[in-house]
Amino acid sequence: MAKKKKVSLVLSSGGARGLAHVGVIEELEKRNYEIAEIAGCSAGALVGGMYAAGKMEDFKNWICNLDRIDVFSLMDFTFSSRGFIKGEKVFSALKNVVEDCQIEDLSLPFSCNAVEVHSGKEVIFNSGSLYTAIRASGSIPSVFVPAVVEKQILIDGGVLNPIPLSLIKKREDTILMIVDVNGLDQDYVAPPKKDAEGNRFITLPAWLREYKDKMSQFFPEEKPEDKEISYSTLNLVKRSFDLLQDRFCELLLEKHDVDIQVKVARKQAGTLEFHRSAELIEIGRKKAQKALDDWEHGNQ
Numbered sequence: 001m002a003k004k005k006k007v008s009l010v011l012s013s014g015g016a017r018g019l020a021h022v023g024v025i026e027e028l029e030k031r032n033y034e035i036a037e038i039a040g041c042s043a044g045a046l047v048g049g050m051y052a053a054g055k056m057e058d059f060k061n062w063i064c065n066l067d068r069i070d071v072f073s074l075m076d077f078t079f080s081s082r083g084f085i086k087g088e089k090v091f092s093a094l095k096n097v098v099e100d101c102q103i104e105d106l107s108l109p110f111s112c113n114a115v116e117v118h119s120g121k122e123v124i125f126n127s128g129s130l131y132t133a134i135r136a137s138g139s140i141p142s143v144f145v146p147a148v149v150e151k152q153i154l155i156d157g158g159v160l161n162p163i164p165l166s167l168i169k170k171r172e173d174t175i176l177m178i179v180d181v182n183g184l185d186q187d188y189v190a191p192p193k194k195d196a197e198g199n200r201f202i203t204l205p206a207w208l209r210e211y212k213d214k215m216s217q218f219f220p221e222e223k224p225e226d227k228e229i230s231y232s233t234l235n236l237v238k239r240s241f242d243l244l245q246d247r248f249c250e251l252l253l254e255k256h257d258v259d260i261q262v263k264v265a266r267k268q269a270g271t272l273e274f275h276r277s278a279e280l281i282e283i284g285r286k287k288a289q290k291a292l293d294d295w296e297h298g299n300q
Helices: 015-030 043-052 056-063 068-073 088-095 130-137 206-216 233-255 274-298
Strands: 005-011 033-041 083-085 110-116 122-125 142-144 147-149 152-156 174-183 260-265
Touching (some): 005 015, 005 043, 015 260, 015 274, 033 043, 033 174, 043 110, 068 274, 174 274
Parallel strands (some): 005 033, 083 142, 174 260
Antiparallel strands (some): 110 122, 147 152
16 A cells, blocks of 8 residues: 655634635545644634544534524624624534544644734644634634633634644645635635535525526526625725735745645635535535645656
8 A cells, every 4th residue: 555645734714614624634535645733723723623633524514514594593692892703602512513622632733823812922722622722713803702711812813824834843754735715716616516425515495496586587686797896894894804814825825835735715605604514615625636636746
């Protein structure tokens, strides 16, 4: 049997788009690559942590069976000025599927990051409670209430380091691979209609499709090109942050010698569209197939 190629894997932030990380990991395993180390940020911390804990299948089965109503029911809304979702409910539900554990007890090296609000410094998690680390790393500003860990107020690591290459120790015997799910528009792909096994993703019932078609005669949908682009104050702040993050990611990738890059467009899915998990996993798989094919062809 051929010796497995070792990969140091870096998984970016990106909300629900981070489910594409699952598809990338599955494609790596299918091709007999060995993931030697994982560093993740926000959604990348969640997926990376589940894989390092050996619970990817349990996690995937759980999240792929959540519909819109399930996702909404897991959002414990609050009137806090620091964020509109507490984040406790979803982690309580996830802990019923995958128990918490210590990072140092995981089957492979894992680390993730967060940012301490007052000092503005990056905080690295490579030991202690896995869920404490994931919760802190994924505390998206203005969306999730910040995490409090040992009196530190922590927010999403993506604020400072969305693709945490600095958490990986580059080794000569490993392939450095990054998955960035905050890619540009040219990285967008049409949503797949079927999964890897040929099964269709969830669609509208026939009667509802027929009703929708009939009603569209009276209430035609507005085409994107017909709609004038306008931004609310919140959307303008978000758009500005996205542009800054895009440029920062470019600088990060220019600074590091990355072997393989997988890019998923930011417009592929919204931050909280977790009901599209199966579709996003398949997009990650297809993107990984292309990136690995190109790399393998160039290294024959």
